[in-house]
Amino acid sequence: MKTLAQLLSHLTGAQLYGDYDPAAITIMAVTGDSRTVLPGTLFVAIAGGTFDGHRFLTRAAAMGAAAMMGVKSPVELRAVGMELPDGLPYIQIGQSRQAL
Structure with a gap:
């Protein structure tokens, strides 16, 4: 168990969107599979050849993700018709697989 701030300290160039204190957000697990999200999970959207994990942000939020x-x-x-779920921090990074 770590805080979002602790995890972000290992990523160069990460951009946090939203007015959140990453030190106050506890991350229990990290996953790139929205089907395995449990409350407290950091969901990492991975854009692959078949699926774009960004399409599962809403599902991950509904399952209890702590951050995305x-x-x-x-x-x-938004340009491709996807919206970020309200009420959760979103972090833009250079490479999704690096975060895992």
């Missing part, structure tokens, strides 16, 4: 991470900015997500 991906390579696309909120503007890029």
Whole structure:
């Protein structure tokens, strides 16, 4: 169990969107599979050849994700018809697989 701030300290260039204190957010687990999200999980959206994990941000939020991470900015997500779920921090990073 770590805080979001502790996890972010290992990532270069991570951009946190939203007015959140990463030191106050406890992360119990990290996953790139939205089907395995439990309350307190950091969901990392991975864009692959078949699926774009960013399409599962809403599902991860509904399953109790504590925070979400991906390579696309909120503007890029909106441009392709995806919205970030309200009430959760989103972190944009350079490479999703690096976060895992």
